[in-house]
Amino acid sequence: MNFLYLKRARVLISILFFISTLIIFLNINEWLTSKSASVITYLQFVPSLVKFLSVVGFSTFGFVFIIAVTFVWGRVYCSSICPLGTLQDIVSYLSRKISRKKNHFLLKPYSIIRYSILCLTIIFLISGSLFLLNLLDPFSNFGRIISNLVRPIVFYIRNFISGILESVNLFFLTPADLKNIDLISVAIGLTVLIVVVAFSYKKGRLFCNTICPVGTLLGIFSRFSIYKIAIDESTCKSCNLCERECKAGCIDKKNKVIDFSRCISCYNCFNACHSDGIVYVNTVKTNTLGQQTDNDDRRRVFIKSLLVYFASLSGLSIAQIKIIPKKESTVPVYKKFPVSPPGSQSISQFTSSCTACHLCISACPTQVLQPSFLEFGFLGMMQPRMDYYTSFCNYDCVICSEVCPTGAIKNILPEAKKLSQLGKAVFVKDNCIVYTEETTCGACSEHCPTKAVDMLEPHKNLKAPKLNNDICIGCGACEYACPTKPYKAIYVEGNPVHLVAKKP
Structure with missing residues (x-):
């Protein structure tokens, strides 16, 4: 039987998934919608699994489909659906074109390393921490690479071209607004990219078969593939x-054995073989009757145990601030809690479900969502936070809740979001220029969508801000608009558990 079509189909599918995932993370013209994000991320293993652990429903069963496919055909996810896997294939392909090294060879299985990493990841997950999963999830790592490294470069190139076109009176390409680049996030993304590129340049899919916990887990399942x-x-x-063509390094030429736990179902071997020496076998039919019964029983017990386990488990626009204080503010601002995104319900719920893929960061139209460093603690590193120094949250925007693939940010309606209190405003009188410079301001009140900040407090012949936190939703418009530096005169203290504000 001719199996040459398998590689062509795999390449086509992997390119489609890679390009579509790349597009949603770049989100150049804010074309990302909740529907497109949910369709593209549905089959991503870790986001689907994490979402299943918090919200059981049909939309969370993508990982179950992947497991089912693995039990039938092996690690198809790794070869065709995982965007980081396709990135490695691209690097490996280019390395063979550039360097003199043209062949792959049998690699050591590194079983102790890969199974130890998988066990540690599962232990962290059971204990309620996604730290290792955030660090090693291939989809999230791909998202961080694109969001923090590629996207800024694309935006700078776009703005450069836009400037050239504007100089000759062509205005069809508008410049992109890139508010902030977090250097720590860039450094982490760059480190991951270097590691992945180095592994794939030298050893093909070694990263998938040593470090990636998803690859190791699916490798265990693939041992039972039909x-x-x-x-x-x-x-x-x-x-x-x-x-020589096996990118996973799992073919033992001497013993004529294929380690199917490391095989990623790339089908390169079919195209390489000219003597029909590589075949696709049905393990159920090729075994003897007694062996078939034993294997079937083991497969049924394994699948049954697995199933039992899983069953148990923008209206606001802020103009450029023109008020320039004459002197710097002097009272430091110390925030006890960061602000988690609208729809996340609480910091604990958010940090226990977020894999830090940064899809919400790419989707956010105001770019108020930024990667955290230690704001959520060491185990919450890289998870998105609301950065009101960089921007603010639009009053009726809920796009982050619509695109989140894990359920860390749950779907929230615009009307409910307008009353969701992410935090409360805190006024620092000794930093406010109305008091320190005796000059009029009111930037915070002017931009507050609920008028939780109003210029009602008399100060000599001026009006100073007065807070009504009953109607404050913690959107950060006041903090972003406040002109004082380096410390704001008004800032938002995050609510550990989101509350419901009163109607303005």
């Missing part, structure tokens, strides 16, 4: 072409 790639000793000519 259809497996095998070497037909009767037709094999021992030419070693299949081993």
